[in-house]
Amino acid sequence: MNQSRAVLWTILISFVAVPVPGGFVIAQDRASTENLKPPRDGGVRRWQVAVAETGIFAAPEETAERVTTLEQGAILQNRGCSKSAGQMWCDIRSLRGNVRGYALATYLKPAKGPDGIVAMGMDDSRVRAGKRNFDAETIIPCAQEQGQALGKCNAAAARGVGGDATVVVTFQNGFARKLYFVHGEFVKASATMSGVGTDMDWRLESEVHLVRVDDQRFELPDRFVFGD
Helix, strand or coil: CCHHHHHHHHHCCCEEEEEECCEEEEEEECCCCHHHCCHHHCCECEEEECCCEEEEECCCCCCCCEEEEEECCCEEEEEEEEEECCEEEEEEEECCCCCEEEEEHHHEEECCCCCCCCCECCCCHHHHHHCCCCCEEEEEEEECCCCCCCEEEEEEEEECCCCCEEEEEECCCCCEEEEEEECCEEEEECCECCECCCCEEEEEECCEEEEEECCEEEEEEHHHHHCC
16 A cells, blocks of 8 residues: 555545535545545535644645644644645644644544534535525624623624534624634634724633624624524
8 A cells, every 4th residue: 555545544534525504514434535625625624633733834844844833623724635745734724814834634634513513615604694695693782882882783694514604793883794603713704994803802601702803892692603
């Protein structure tokens, strides 16, 4: 068995992917190279570090600059994998994009979302939100300006699988902003005149997502964002 084939059979679990709203659900295990593709080509959406720790390198080779070291369980966005210097390397980035580099595929495994689903292919919640194809709507506490008391906003959620969702929040004056969730976490908001959407704080408290983006604040029930 050559080295490339050995790598694939050793660490990869690929799947028969069944289309569902928001992405794909894994139906059964089957060893193949499908996971190595980028999501736009149907590959796994995210990886999880499967060993105690792994280095992230600036280029697909172990002699390259080490960008950082990530511990077991870290979730990474898949940007596609390819062979380099006899080893399989995956182009990855962290959920919020602050870490970018390459990791050896032997140290990664497909990541299950908070819903227990390994998401395959591209998340379509952003597209559906743009078309106003929502799964749920509700009223949430919100504030548009810094120091403002919480008021009420309309919120509409387009849900994906694997913990992905896009929520559109509309303030009383008609101003709307999109909030993006990935793997169960808030990662950023749409860019507006208020800011680019990455100046943010987020935490999950008593099953409520407490989100600050720029000067705006939002309180979103977890069940509303992702469903039951």
